[in-house]
Amino acid sequence: MKVLETQAVTKQFGGLTAVNAVSMHINEGDIVGLIGPNGAGKTTLVNAIAGLNPPTSGEVLMFGERTTGKTPERMCRRGLSRTFQIPIPFPKMTVLENVMTAAVFGNKPGVIKDPMAHSRQMLEFVEFPIAEDTISEQLNTVQLKRLDLARALASRPKLLFLDELASGLSEGELKDIMSLIRKIQGQGITILMIEHIMQLIMSLCNRLVCIQFGTKIAEGSTEEVANDPKVTKAYLGDSADSCPPEPAPAESRPSEE
Amino acid sequence: MDPKNPINKLLDLLCFTPAGLLALVVLLVLPVVPPFNQEYLIRWLISAGLIASLSIGFDFTAGLINIVNFGYAAIMGLGGYTSAILADRLGLNPWFGMFMGALTAAILGLIIGAITLRLRGIFAACLAWFFGLALMGLATKMVWLTRGPLGMRVERLFDTASNVPYYYLILAMMVTVYVICKWVKRSRMGMAFNAIGQNMEAARTSGINPVFYRVSNFVLSCALAGWLGGFYAHFYGILTPDMMHTSKTVEILAVAYIGGRGSLWGGAAIAFPFILTMELVRSSLSNLPGLHLVIYGILLIVVMIYYPGGFAAFFDTHLRKPKNKVVNYFINGTAMENR
Numbered sequence: 001m002k003v004l005e006t007q008a009v010t011k012q013f014g015g016l017t018a019v020n021a022v023s024m025h026i027n028e029g030d031i032v033g034l035i036g037p038n039g040a041g042k043t044t045l046v047n048a049i050a051g052l053n054p055p056t057s058g059e060v061l062m063f064g065e066r067t068t069g070k071t072p073e074r075m076c077r078r079g080l081s082r083t084f085q086i087p088i089p090f091p092k093m094t095v096l097e098n099v100m101t102a103a104v105f106g107n108k109p110g111v112i113k114d115p116m117a118h119s120r121q122m123l124e125f126v127e128f129p130i131a132e133d134t135i136s137e138q139l140n141t142v143q144l145k146r147l148d149l150a151r152a153l154a155s156r157p158k159l160l161f162l163d164e165l166a167s168g169l170s171e172g173e174l175k176d177i178m179s180l181i182r183k184i185q186g187q188g189i190t191i192l193m194i195e196h197i198m199q200l201i202m203s204l205c206n207r208l209v210c211i212q213f214g215t216k217i218a219e220g221s222t223e224e225v226a227n228d229p230k231v232t233k234a235y236l237g238d239s240a241d242s243c244p245p246e247p248a249p250a251e252s253r254p255s256e257e
Numbered sequence: 258m259d260p261k262n263p264i265n266k267l268l269d270l271l272c273f274t275p276a277g278l279l280a281l282v283v284l285l286v287l288p289v290v291p292p293f294n295q296e297y298l299i300r301w302l303i304s305a306g307l308i309a310s311l312s313i314g315f316d317f318t319a320g321l322i323n324i325v326n327f328g329y330a331a332i333m334g335l336g337g338y339t340s341a342i343l344a345d346r347l348g349l350n351p352w353f354g355m356f357m358g359a360l361t362a363a364i365l366g367l368i369i370g371a372i373t374l375r376l377r378g379i380f381a382a383c384l385a386w387f388f389g390l391a392l393m394g395l396a397t398k399m400v401w402l403t404r405g406p407l408g409m410r411v412e413r414l415f416d417t418a419s420n421v422p423y424y425y426l427i428l429a430m431m432v433t434v435y436v437i438c439k440w441v442k443r444s445r446m447g448m449a450f451n452a453i454g455q456n457m458e459a460a461r462t463s464g465i466n467p468v469f470y471r472v473s474n475f476v477l478s479c480a481l482a483g484w485l486g487g488f489y490a491h492f493y494g495i496l497t498p499d500m501m502h503t504s505k506t507v508e509i510l511a512v513a514y515i516g517g518r519g520s521l522w523g524g525a526a527i528a529f530p531f532i533l534t535m536e537l538v539r540s541s542l543s544n545l546p547g548l549h550l551v552i553y554g555i556l557l558i559v560v561m562i563y564y565p566g567g568f569a570a571f572f573d574t575h576l577r578k579p580k581n582k583v584v585n586y587f588i589n590g591t592a593m594e595n596r
Contacts (some may be wrong), residue, residue: 052458076464090455090521104445105465150588155464 001028002064003190004033004049008091009058011041011048018044020214021058026159026207031181031191033205033222035235041214042170042194045083050082051075076106081157085164085194087148089136095147096132098155099123106155122150126180141168153184160184162193166200202226209219212235251252271432272439275586277522283426284529288421299420301494305532307485310434312524316480317438317511320519321450325382326356328389329482330505336362336483337490337500340402351414355487361481363476367394370475375468386551389501395565396498406443406497414491423492430488431525432465434481438521441477450474474570506551511553514562517569527568572594592593 004026005131011019019041021092026032036044048055054069062068062078070078079104089098097117103112112118112171123132125148132138138148145165152160166177174197179205201208201222210218212234217223225231268278311333319325321568324334336358343349343357363491367376369388373381396403403409415422430519441447461467490496512531513580517523533550542548 013421020508052461066444071466072458072461073464073466076462084459088456088459090452090459092455093451097448101460101465102463103449105452150465151459 003028003030003062004027004051005061006045007059007061009045009048009060011044011056012051012056018145018214019048019055019211022214022216023058024087024209024213024216025217026190026192028190029188030207031193031205033201033207033208034192034194034211035196035201035225035231036211040234041162042211045211045213046163046192046194047223050080050161065215073105075156077108077157079108081155081159082161082163083148083150083152083163083165085167087141087144089144089147089151091135091137093136095123095128095131095136095139096120096128098136098147099150102151102154105239111156119150119154123152125153125183126150127176142173145169149180153189157189159190159192162191162195164194164196166195166197170249174200198226215227226244263332272443277508280526281428285425288424296420299424301536302529303424303427304536305529306424306431307492308443308509308512308532309525309528310427310431310485311482311509312516312528313434313438313521314429314478314485315509316513316516316518316524317519318474318478318523319513320521321442321447321454322470322471323454324385324475325378325479325510326475327382327386327503328369328392328508329478329509330503331389331392331488331501332362332365332479332483333489333505334396334498334501335365336486337488338396338409338573339483339494339500340487341409341490342402344412345409347568351412351487351491354492354588356374358487358490359480359484362486363480366471368381369479370472371563374471374475374585381587386503386592389503389506393498393501396501397411397522404494406499408497411490411494411496413494414488426486427492430485434485435521435525437481442521446470446473455491505552507550511557515567517554517572518565518566520567520569523567523569523572 002025005023008021009019009023010017022045034045036042044053047053049060051067051070051072051074054135059066059068062075062080067075069076084103090101093101095114096119099122100115101120103115103118116191120132126149128146128150129143136144139147149162149165153213162181165181166174169177178200181191181193193201193205205222207220208217208222209237210225210228210231217234218228220228268275273281288299292301294296311329315329316321328568336355337359339361340351340354340358342349343354349357360415365388371384373384381476397405400404400407414426442450449460449465452463452465453467454469465536473538512528513524514533515523516525535552538552539549560567566573
């Protein structure tokens with residue numbers, strides 16, 4: 001079953017076409033990787049689907065229903081949740097309050113009987129490392145990413161967008177994140193992840209969509225896309241052989257804490 | 258110090274800490290303590306109480322959802338004029354008129370909010386300001402209704418020459434405004450306000466409809482202003498369009514910001530010493546009108562540079578966590594949430 005389908009989604013900012021007629025789909029239970037060089041329009045596409053920045057033209061269908069241009073809060077209630085590339089939680093709230101906000105407002109009224117217990121469960125699920133009453137301004141990047149993930153999960157999504165969840169993480173943290181993403185998939189949540197780290201993509205995703213300059217250049221199984229000469233070319237330029245793109249060195253470096 | 262103690266339960270219900278209660282008691286006995294038992298000082302205290310109440314209502318919008326309502330004084334004026342006109346033309350009881358003032362202000366708040374609160378914060382602030390200017394213009398031009406700049410005479414609430422009953426009334430109104438704002442802030446709705454104010458994108462992706470909550474917040478804060486406007490009208494006994502001027506909003510804004518944005522209690526706490534000082538400055542330098550506005554400006558800049566959180570943030574960081582248990586109880590009470 002198709003959880004999400006986009007039909008020729010286009011997003012223009014003035015004269016600039018950031019996303020150009022991208023059609024793709026996500027099947028239930030999949031982990032789909034959305035890849036492409038920096039500035040290709042990945043986040044713009046995700047924002048257009050999630051409603052933060054509605055598409056200029058084209059259609060978005062979720063579970064077969066047309067959801068083009070629906071506001072993010074409606075998309076959230078329909079079961080779409082997302083994390084942000086640069087996690088920006090509610091800075092003055094505690095960790096628990098952050099997650100509770102999504103638990104209270106992200107679900108239909110009455111579904112979650114005890115938002116506090118539900119939020120604690122979510123924090124436990126993402127293995128949040130420090131005390132729940134910490135004010136979230138005081139967290140570091142790694143903690144923020146986990147908090148953002150817990151917040152995104154608290155509205156009990158069916159489809160989850162992860163925007164560069166693993167960027168800036170160290171080797172060890174990468175392993176943790178990988179098993180965490182598997183655990184989320186195990187809950188029956190379909191995932192679309194924007195990612196640059198090839199190690200992660202190759203081991204997690206079963207399908208890939210690659211876009212460049214706002215246009216989709218490849219879509220298919222991970223193997224297929226990773227070996228597609230057009231994709232390799234997009235990452236490495238003209239003279240490359242047909243080998244899968246290497247991770248960019250800057251992103252696999254351990255993060256400074 | 259037991260949270261189940263009835264006194265503590267009551268304090269928690271009213272959202273007061275023991276220190277806050279003490280401050281309130283001090284305010285209650287102030288009119289019988291020299292030198293504050295003189296009528297002109299009581300008038301100053303009343304205007305401080307009014308500004309304090311308004312700053313709570315203003316902070317409810319500015320501090321929680323980050324919308325600066327530059328038309329706040331005009332909306333208060335609308336409430337005042339409504340109440341005054343109803344009392345004057347229809348002979349309506351002023352007590353009831355004050356609530357009608359609140360209702361009118363709420364309706365105007367709903368109209369402004371429904372138009373502007375789909376926009377980003379700065380546009381909403383500008384449009385609220387323009388609405389305020391337009392209201393002031395109307396009050397000036399509709400001479401047949403408001404007597405324009407000549408001023409409209411209004412029936413006073415109490416039939417006494419003394420100002421003391423007004424003082425206790427404004428204190429009661431201040432506590433009411435505070436408790437209403439605090440209750441809403443504690444509720445599910447307050448959670449949404451905080452989320453919207455702190456991070457709009459994350460709030461929306463967490464399922465919060467910003468327009469609904471921003472408009473609700475705006476309407477409540479306008480209603481409170483309208484109610485307080487009714488007090489203004491029936492206390493001063495005369496209404497001129499000047500009371501709706503932006504400089505009045507700035508006065509409220511300055512008190513709310515110096516008191517501490519988002520704290521609700523900060524503005525109320527700072528208003529009394531602040532307004533008294535300002536009145537002193539104004540009366541001793543009466544040959545320099547408008548000087549107090551310059552002082553507001555300078556103080557605002559200083560606060561924004563050195564203490565963006567205002568007095569409340571200063572209090573929270575330096576005084577909120579004393580070692581001594583008794584002092585801690587005194588400052589924080591037993592409630593979990595008392596900020």
